[in-house]
Amino acid sequence: MAETRRNRPVSRRRLLATGAALAAGTAGLALTGCGGDDEAEGAGPVAWGYEGAGAPARWASLDPQFYNCGAGRHQSPIDLTGYAEGPGEALAFDYGGGAPEAIDYDGLFMHVRYAPGNLFIAGEVVNEVLQAHLHTPSEHLVDGDAFPVELHVVHQHPDGPGAGLWGYTVVGVLFESGEPDPVVQAFIDGVPPRGAEAAAGPAFDLAALVPADPAHYRYDGSTTTPPCVEPVDWYVLRERRTVSPEQVDRLRELHGGVNARPVQPLGDRRIVLARGR
Numbered sequence: 061m062a063e064t065r066r067n068r069p070v071s072r073r074r075l076l077a078t079g080a081a082l083a084a085g086t087a088g089l090a091l092t093g094c095g096g097d098d099e100a101e102g103a104g105p106v107a108w109g110y111e112g113a114g115a116p117a118r119w120a121s122l123d124p125q126f127y128n129c130g131a132g133r134h135q136s137p138i139d140l141t142g143y144a145e146g147p148g149e150a151l152a153f154d155y156g157g158g159a160p161e162a163i164d165y166d167g168l169f170m171h172v173r174y175a176p177g178n179l180f181i182a183g184e185v186v187n188e189v190l191q192a193h194l195h196t197p198s199e200h201l202v203d204g205d206a207f208p209v210e211l212h213v214v215h216q217h218p219d220g221p222g223a224g225l226w227g228y229t230v231v232g233v234l235f236e237s238g239e240p241d242p243v244v245q246a247f248i249d250g251v252p253p254r255g256a257e258a259a260a261g262p263a264f265d266l267a268a269l270v271p272a273d274p275a276h277y278r279y280d281g282s283t284t285t286p287p288c289v290e291p292v293d294w295y296v297l298r299e300r301r302t303v304s305p306e307q308v309d310r311l312r313e314l315h316g317g318v319n320a321r322p323v324q325p326l327g328d329r330r331i332v333l334a335r336g337r
């Protein structure tokens with residue numbers, strides 16, 4: 061899947077770029093990282109990544125489809141600071157449904173993909189799990205502090221592709237340094253060779269991620285990987301897990317170093333630290 065990150069020739073459809081035109085053409089595509097376009101359509105010279113010519117500051121220049129990476133005003137990740145406290149939406153994690161279907165590895169990310177049946181319900185909105193992946197270090201900061209690892213569970217929002225919007229919902233989980241984490245270890249143990257896909261074992265149990273306390277930071281953002289599409293409803297859990305230094309070292313090897321986009325301007329957005337119940 062490494063070639064899927066490359067700059068591609070631009071079709072007329074792609075020049076329509078954002079909004080409904082983009083969404084209509086992306087239904088059913090797999091996601092890379094936080095939601096990038098996995099469509100293989102030929103290859104150009106520069107792959108997006110996290111260093112050198114493909115580094116985040118250059119993403120918008122790599123492909124017209126990545127316009128939002130430079131021009132978007134509600135981009136992710138951000139520093140979660142200056143938040144107001146409030147009740148927010150009640151959260152329900154119904155992660156006992158479909159088993160993981162597969163794990164793939166493209167040299168930047170391992171994605172565990174799920175069959176339908178795992179739901180994250182925020183207020184009245186029912187979101188279906190698509191995939192989960194890890195970033196090293198964390199993409200979001202909390203009051204200026206970064207963390208060794210951040211896990212993202214990417215969900216299809218009901219207003220998503222096919223309904224006129226991209227519409228993703230992402231739950232973020234931050235990991236502090238400490239004891240090893242069984243979910244992170246399942247990623248490490250299950251990774252297939254680069255560019256390959258393997259059946260994901262039962263060890264990838266989403267239910268293990270359900271927090272005891274649903275308090276979370278809520279804001280409107282984007283995917284943190286190209287094409288940096290908005291809107292994405294973000295729910296970064298306040299409750300943290302731990303990851304061991306050995307696990308972090310192994311993830312950095314697998315990710316080829318850093319796979320985290322720097323924080324983006326908050327702009328006119330508000331962040332709410334919500335109770336979630």
Ligand SMILES: [Zn+2]
Pocket residue numbers: 093094193195212284
């Ligand atoms: Zn992500």
